[in-house]
Amino acid sequence: MTHCGTVGHSNILQNVGVVGLWGAGGIMERGMGTVRAFFDHTRRHHWLLGTFISIVLTAVGSALWYGYVRITSLTAQTDALVLQVDTLEAHLNYKTTLLAENITKTETSLSEALSQEKQNVETIKTKLGSFEQEVDVISGTVQTLDKLSKTDPELLQKYSKVYFLNEHYEPKLLTTVPSGYTYSEKNEQQIHAQVWPRLKQMLDAAEASGQEIYVFSAYRSFETQQFLKGQYTVTYGSGANTFSADQGYSEHQLGTTVDLITTGLGGELAGFEKTASYTWLTQNAYQYGFILSYPNGNSYYVFEPWHWRFGGVSLATYLNSAGKNFYDLEQSVIDTYLVSIFD
Structure with a gap:
């Protein structure tokens, strides 16, 4: 009985040891799996993060490049517009100066023409005055002759x-x-x-x-x-x-x-x-x-x-x-x- 008990107890201990070892190994294996899973997850996270950062950096770089290109284009357009405005202002100034000269010449011509016309008018008035005087003289003579013809x-x-x-x-x-x-x-x-x-x-x-x-x-x-x-x-x-x-x-x-x-x-x-x-x-x-x-x-x-x-x-x-x-x-x-x- 005692022997049987001892043998049984020993078997039980062995079984327990075997079972314990088996349980510990399982636990370790499960832990290792968890660690591996964690590292796998971490690697995936780092990959996703790196990918995201790469995408972001790419997007930012693209945006910056687009902005640079756009700014460069707008700057070029602005410079072109400024040049065009300067050209137009220069042309306008030239036209304004030319117009002012033409106006001055026209005013001078009109003034000279007006002065000449005034002289012509005065000449005509003088001639008309002389003519009117002649007419008055003739008229006066006619009236005088008419009065004399009617006066005794x-x-x-x-x-x-x-x-x-x-x-x-x-x-x-x-x-x-x-x-x-x-x-x-x-x-x-x-x-x-x-x-x-x-x-x-x-x-x-x-x-x-x-x-x-x-x-x-x-x-x-x-x-x-x-x-x-x-x-x-x-x-x-x-x-x-x-x-x-x-x-x-x-x-x-x-x-x-x-x-x-x-x-x-x-x-x-x-x-x-x-x-x-x-x-x-x-x-x-x-x-x-x-x-x-x-x-x-x-x-x-x-x-x-x-x-x-x-x-x-x-x-x-x-x-x-x-x-x-x-x-x-x-x-x-x-x-x-x-x-x-x-x-």
Whole structure:
């Protein structure tokens, strides 16, 4: 029993040892497998990591290379654009300079052309001015001739003892002097129609100045003058020749001459030179175109302060300023005033 037990125990120990060894070997083998697996996994991990790093580095390198290439390309394009811009700016500056020169030349040309045109215009104006002056002269001459053709040439002729007026002469236009301007309402007086407005102005101006001046006698026909001269001759004899003209020699026949009178003389002409009315006439009558035909000291008739003849404002003004008398002038000089007698 004991032996059997011992043998059995020994077998058990052997079996246990065998089993233990077998178990330990298995464990070691399994551990080695685990180690191998770990190293295998580690190697795979390192390979994957290396592969990944290689890929990353490759990608980064590619990106960097692409960036370099792209930057180089963009730099080249930029340089090309800068060069193109510089070229365009240079071309633009050239064109601008050329355009400015052309504008300057054009302005100069236009200025010269304008100046020339102005000179041409001035030349034309000068020619037109000369032409207009010629036209004015011609027109004035035509108007003068027209006025002269319509103006009675007898109106400024010198009539006295030596200058005879045709016995058939009669003014073309006569008008009756209103009774308020005549000294006597019983005797109707007539005067040249174009002289009356001037005479009226003078008489009105005299009245406004406090002078009473009236028409005593105006137009006388050839026959009337002949009748008056006959009466004067009967009364005064040959002395009538000193104050009364023969028929055909009287200025009254022209219709432009009046004998003026004022109040306070009893209806007589004598003494008129002593009145304020006469003084007023000597100072103002010329402004209305009236002339004292026979002033004191003349060689034709005795002094007739009442006898005033219309000769026109121009002639009357000239005689007044020059201190001359109508009959002192040459007929040719007097004739130059005919055209303006009614101006």
